[in-house]
Amino acid sequence: MERVKQYLQDHEERLLEQLQQFLAIESISTDPEKKPAMEEAVTFLTKYLTEIGFDKVERRETGGHPLVYAEYTGAEGAPTALFYGHYDVQPADPYDLWDSAPFSPEIRSGRLFARGASDDKGQVFMHLAVFEAMMKTEGRLPVNVKVLIEGEEEIGSEHLYTYLDNNKEELASDFALISDSGMVDKGVPTILYGLKGFTGLEVTLTGPDRDLHSGLYGGAVKNPAMAMAQLLATMKNTDEQVTVDGFYESAEDLPEAERKLMNEAPGEHYPETTGVPETTPEKGYTAKEHTMARPTLEVNGLFGGYQGAGTKTIIPSEATAKLTCRLVPGQDPKQIQDALVRHIEAHVPKGVRAHIKREALSAKAYKVDPNHPLLQKAAESYSAAFGRETVFVRLGGSIPVVESIDSGFGIPVVLLGFGTPEDNLHSPNESFPVEHFSKGMEVLADFYTKAAE
Amino acid sequence: MERVKQYLQDHEERLLEQLQQFLAIESISTDPEKKPAMEEAVTFLTKYLTEIGFDKVERRETGGHPLVYAEYTGAEGAPTALFYGHYDVQPADPYDLWDSAPFSPEIRSGRLFARGASDDKGQVFMHLAVFEAMMKTEGRLPVNVKVLIEGEEEIGSEHLYTYLDNNKEELASDFALISDSGMVDKGVPTILYGLKGFTGLEVTLTGPDRDLHSGLYGGAVKNPAMAMAQLLATMKNTDEQVTVDGFYESAEDLPEAERKLMNEAPGEHYPETTGVPETTPEKGYTAKEHTMARPTLEVNGLFGGYQGAGTKTIIPSEATAKLTCRLVPGQDPKQIQDALVRHIEAHVPKGVRAHIKREALSAKAYKVDPNHPLLQKAAESYSAAFGRETVFVRLGGSIPVVESIDSGFGIPVVLLGFGTPEDNLHSPNESFPVEHFSKGMEVLADFYTKAAE
Known part of the structure; x- marks a missing residue:
């Protein structure tokens, strides 16, 4: 682990540069004119995964934008992780509200500004960089990994669900890992153990x-x-x-x-952050609950x-x-x-x-026992890297792919998000704290290692 | 009276032509570009009133569009009628929904099509034509008449109310007469004795x-x-x-x-004419009530x-x-x-x-006793001309000028409207039945005469 951490530190500058190349690709899935950019993002990912030594790196057709699939099967006897992410991003308009161009990534005041910096290209890249560091230092990954990175998350993942249904055998894993969410506050390790x-x-x-x-x-x-x-x-x-x-x-x-757990977790003070005169939760429950x-x-x-x-x-x-x-x-x-x-x-x-x-779209809620060993391990990795106790929360929002993996594969989904409430997802000036990039990679490296135990 | 009726019949063609000249003027009060047309309408009215022998015919400034004021004081000992009308019209767009151009009046299937044909230039002109017929045949009007025709009815009559307030002495009358409304059905004599x-x-x-x-x-x-x-x-x-x-x-x-009275009056069958599944009046009342x-x-x-x-x-x-x-x-x-x-x-x-x-605009309701002698006389004139019994109704709508005259002058307002539910007021293809033009003038001539008794 120390060597992996050292590698990530030594290569941080270069990795940030590569991330910026990835973010510069205008992979807006909803815009038909950006099809070439979507292809470019796929190429970036397949090239990266191939270079760091994944066994099987493939572009898969879906009927819509292709997805990237890759496998690492060298950790004999160890569990298999299914890593899910998405390479597509939201449109960036209105462009004139951005302080720097959305596809010209720029670091200012400790934040990397670019469309997709947090949602989700930045967080996808952290996993790739961790895989690289492990391969280069240990020559192997501690667990088997199946990588699934789609290009239609921002437009409803229409083809992903069919793909998951049709490829159950190939995708079979022991747990899933997703970094497409955030922390309750900057610097506060957060395990999301439920979604609505x-x-x-x-x-x-x-x-x-x-x-x-x-x-x-x-x-x-x-x-x-x-x-x-x-x-x-x-x-x-x-x-x-x-x-x-x-x-x-x-x-x-x-x-x-x-x-x-919920009431102890730090969180928004709704009246102040939203301007409402008072909160109005259901009788018998707090606003957080x-x-x-x-x-x-x-x-x-x-x-x-x-x-x-x-x-x-x-x-x-x-x-x-x-x-x-x-x-x-x-x-x-x-x-x-x-x-x-x-x-x-x-x-x-x-x-x-x-x-x-x-409404045609629907999703069941998702929940995993916060005491599940994998979540406890993730919390340990999180706390170690950020130097604070991890909080366990459920999210009022929905991430349909999580419910889809849960019900389709019957495996726990570990949600390790590193975004912050200030990231401006889907808005102008999307950004991601550079510090969360390095600490987050530390968490991931540690967690992949612990998950093998 | 017979001579007056005969005159109106003999001159009907010419009168309809003059009305069409009046309707061809694009007196849209809300459109600043139509200011010259507003002036043209004022000129048409002052010229007409002068020619038929009114004593005092004046264009009066209001701060907005001018109004036309005229007096006939030759009926010594007889009561004085205040006749109110408006020469401005609603805009005519969308023009492409009109079957003939809104300011190129055209008679088709017994109806005169033009913006303002019913609301209110057509009905104003009927009074002028009746005054002309009486002057030419009898040499006098049976009652004294004060004519007040404003140019801002369709934009809220802002300056009219001040004018009424400031000119109480000059405008003092025994009753008011307004033809800016309709009949419950084509051919059904209707006295409106209340407004909301x-x-x-x-x-x-x-x-x-x-x-x-x-x-x-x-x-x-x-x-x-x-x-x-x-x-x-x-x-x-x-x-x-x-x-x-x-x-x-x-x-x-x-x-x-x-x-x-209300339930006996013919009227709309709301479910059929509006497409609602059923009517929903206040408990204890019918929809009409x-x-x-x-x-x-x-x-x-x-x-x-x-x-x-x-x-x-x-x-x-x-x-x-x-x-x-x-x-x-x-x-x-x-x-x-x-x-x-x-x-x-x-x-x-x-x-x-x-x-x-x-909301800054407001109005009190208006109501006059349906048994008031003037209303009974109006009903007689109506029934005689249309050959049907007159119905007495109140209107769910509001005509603020009526309430303003009622509360400012304390005189009864006789509402003699000749429009029909099919007139398309404020809509494309506004029209007015030609038959109501001739019969309506008969009613007015008869009523002015009876009002003198």
Whole structure:
């Protein structure tokens, strides 16, 4: 291990340069004009993996952007890790809000600024660099590794799921490792041991076949915007509990021990960081508990009628609400979506009709026991490198690939993220702390080694 | 009277031509480029009024578009009528939806198509033509007449109200007469004996200072769109009653006799004409009764968060609702607005802040006794010309000038409208039935004569 660490230190400058070459590639998956850049990123990865000595390095067709697959099978008797990452990035516009060009990586005030620096090219590269350091110093990796780096994460991973389904045998591993997330705060080692699931739908209430004069028709026809308000108000009570039949039925309880972990973890002080007058978690739970481990129902968008300046005295023809839920372990996305549909159908106010569009994307929640030996090992590696105790948290967000690996392969997924809340993911001036680059590689090298034991 | 009728018949063709000249003038008050057309309309009116023998015909400055004032004082001992109308029109776009150009009047299938044909240049011209016929045949008008034709009705009549206030002595009259409305159905004589008042406000609920990730913050902060739904739902119950304290307190009851008038009047079959599944009037009232004579609270616009295609998993930073009320006699617009503000402030859900913009425009409701002798005379004239019994209705809409004349001058306002529900006011293909032009002039001639008795 010491030699690996030394190697990483000795080569840090060169590795940062190579990372910057990788980040300079405009691998924006949603932009058809960037197809050549996507190819360039694939070439960068296959070349790198080949040079450091992976056995089998392949570009795999998916029907969409290709993915990079590589295998190292030289650690006989040791477990196999499936490393997942993505080489595609979000678009960088608006370009004029960037202080340096998004694809001209630049280090300023201890941060590397570039699109993808944190999400996820920067974190993918850390794994590659650690593999290199181990190969060059020890001549081998401590575990077998299967590398899977996709190019469609930012556009929904459509082809990845089919690929995972169709290649179960080849991809079979003992655990998965993903670095595509962050730490609760800069310098605070963080193990993410749970993610929320996801489902949603859009409901439109239609009344009259056109906007009507509010004077001539007010009192005769139901106002769809008011109907929508009345409908939505039936879905949540003032204790912030979702009042949809069956919503909590299968949701796993939140054990006291986990509550303690969550509340002890450093985190945002929501009123100060968001400007809200106070937090409003579900009755009986703290804001941290609710965001991390209790299901939610949110109105993401709401609209009907006149939105311009001043007054327009109409009864709108229709009103729409976009709803999504974040789910916890035990809840089935399809069942929850069904429950929402049943609730809406049962509560449509008189005088309007409901049209429901079910959201096609969904995901189950993911959770691994925070006491799982692999997570404990990861925490040790983390604490050693950062010199602080590791905190264990669950995330209110969803990472569908994690749930997909969990349910498809039945293996634990270790989420070792090194981003920080200040990284500006998906926004202008994305960046990543240079210090987390070196310390993170130390964590990974140590963890890969410990995982072999 | 027979001579007047004969004159109108003999000169109908020429009068229709003159009306078409008037309609060809693009007097769009909201468009600064149409200022010359506004002047042209003023000139048309002053010239016409002068030619037919009004004593005093003046263009009056208002600070905005000028108004036309004229007096006939030759009917010694007879009452004085204040005739109000407006020479400005709504914009005509989208022009490509018109079957003939909006300012190239054209008669097709018994209708005169042009912007302003019904609202209000067509109906103003009917009065002028009747004055002409009386002057040419009888040498005098049966009543004294003060003519007030403004150019800012379609943009809120801002300067008219000041003008009315500042010229009470000059404008003093025994009754007012306005033809700027319609009949319940083509060919059905209609006396409008009441209008609703109006007030409104806009409320914005703000939560976080930016849109937030629904996974990372859902459960910690209140969702402003859901908060808005919950707030609005406190304002109306499922019986379609407004649950704002004091809302109905001063509203005049609806007498049985009036209910009978309203329900007997022909009118729209709302489900068929609007496409709603059923009507939803306030409990205890029919749809006609509610639209004509019970106060309403409508959401005219509602918006917050994401409105694009698909899903965006955010908690919106804010949500806004635009609310307006139509008021009945007894209700004070200011008091109702205050009651709404008090209700909102008392019901703002925890976790968001309310920002209220009070609508500056407001109007009291207007109502005159349907048995008032002038209205009964108008009904007789109406029934005689159209050969059908006159119906008495109140209108759910508001005509602020009526309330302004009522409260400023304390005189009855006789609303003799000749439009039809098919006139497409404010829309492409505005038109007016040619038959209502001739019959309407007969009504007016008869009514001016009867009013002198």
